[in-house]
Amino acid sequence: ARRPRVLSGIQPTADSFHLGNYLGAVRNWVAMQESHDAYYCVVDLHAITMGHDPAALRQRTRVSAAQLLALGLDPERCTLFVQSHVPEHAQLGWVLSCITGFGEAGRMVQFKDKSAKAADTTTVGLFTYPILQAADILLYQADQVPVGEDQRQHLELTRDLAQRYNTRFGPTFTIPSAYILKDTAKITDLQDPTAKMSKSASSPNGIIELLEDPARSAKKIKSAVTDTGREILYDEENKPGVSNLLTIYAALTTRTIDELLEQYDGRGYGDLKKDLAEIVVDFVKPIQERTRAYLDDPDHLDKVLAIGAEKARAVASVTLAEAYRNIGF
Numbered sequence: 485a486r487r488p489r490v491l492s493g494i495q496p497t498a499d500s501f502h503l504g505n506y507l508g509a510v511r512n513w514v515a516m517q518e519s520h521d522a523y524y525c526v527v528d529l530h531a532i533t534m535g536h537d538p539a540a541l542r543q544r545t546r547v548s549a550a551q552l553l554a555l556g557l558d559p560e561r562c563t564l565f566v567q568s569h570v571p572e573h574a575q576l577g578w579v580l581s582c583i584t585g586f587g588e589a590g591r592m593v594q595f596k597d598k599s600a601k602a603a604d605t606t607t608v609g610l611f612t613y614p615i616l617q618a619a620d621i622l623l624y625q626a627d628q629v630p631v632g633e634d635q636r637q638h639l640e641l642t643r644d645l646a647q648r649y650n651t652r653f654g655p656t657f658t659i660p661s662a663y664i665l666k667d668t669a670k671i672t673d674l675q676d677p678t679a680k681m682s683k684s685a686s687s688p689n690g691i692i693e694l695l696e697d698p699a700r701s702a703k704k705i706k707s708a709v710t711d712t713g714r715e716i717l718y719d720e721e722n723k724p725g726v727s728n729l730l731t732i733y734a735a736l737t738t739r740t741i742d743e744l745l746e747q748y749d750g751r752g753y754g755d756l757k758k759d760l761a762e763i764v765v766d767f768v769k770p771i772q773e774r775t776r777a778y779l780d781d782p783d784h785l786d787k788v789l790a791i792g793a794e795k796a797r798a799v800a801s802v803t804l805a806e807a808y809r810n811i812g813f
């Protein structure tokens with residue numbers, strides 16, 4: 485049987501991925517190479533909606549691609565590309581924007597949140613970004629899209645637009661469904677363990693960046709905010725700090741949380757942090773080396789991304805031609 489096709493993207497909006505990006509997203513992308521016909525893109529078109537620096541964007545796009553390769557994406561087993569290399573995204577995005585109701589787009593809660601926080605820099609692009617995201621998905625006739633809670637509404641919009649297009653203009657798009665990840669970890673901020681680890685964290689000590697000095701990561705783990713009491717228990721509600729450390733520990737090793745609880749029974753937070761710091765350092769070091777190797781060979785990286793874009797375009801151009809024909813172009 486044909487493998488289900490999956491599409492997912494990540495924005496090049498930081499100098500490094502953080503541990504949450506890896507454990508919550510990229511780790512699953514790596515696994516899905518085996519079970520899916522996987523399309524992954526660095527979504528640079530989405531990274532210009534809030535104001536940006538061109539040189540930084542160019543660099544972050546390359547670093548993002550290099551990190552994805554270093555983390556285990558294999559261009560032989562998936563299609564990895566940069567969104568702006570495939571012009572069909574913007575082309576289909578326009579067409580879809582013309583079948584999206586203004587009020588319908590206005591109901592997106594992520595836009596309301598983001599624009600409320602940054603009214604001065606809010607752009608029309610930020611408003612229409614879920615429509616471009618719909619184009620990203622529908623261009624590849626994706627069967628499944630891995631989504632976290634915050635993306636659910638956007639996937640609903642994508643499904644509505646696909647259905648509407650098919651009804652009005654004839655069968656064109658596969659209706660994608662949400663793919664609920666089995667093995668995903670929600671990582672929280674090391675300094676504020678009730679908030680998610682995020683590049684927009686209030687303190688740089690709250691996030692582990694994969695490309696930062698590993699000694700710095702170790703220090704951050706050791707000074708993570710833990711909870712009152714001394715016992716190492718897994719209790720997200722009452723012990724979010726310790727629970728987060730256990731989640732990271734289990735995710736990066738072959739051990740389960742239950743096995744860790746047994747291993748650390750009667751021991752203190754200090755022991756746990758010290759061991760986890762070492763595990764994180766051992767995890768990031770080879771990733772940093774591989775990332776550097778990709779960045780040190782720009783011709784090779786360019787070639788990998790050019791081949792990825794070509795594979796992506798082979799699918800995207802067929803879908804766009806069909807969509808254009810059906811709409812009357």
Ligand code: ADP
Binds near residue numbers: 494506632670
């Ligand atoms: P950020 O929240 O740092 O801005 P993004 O929104 O760019 O990160 O997220 C990129 C991917 O990483 C998404 O698939 C998202 O679900 C995942 N992700 C981000 N932060 C976390 C986290 N703390 N725990 C688990 N997954 C996360």
Ligand code: NA
Binds near residue numbers: 734735736737739740
């Ligand atoms: Na584990």
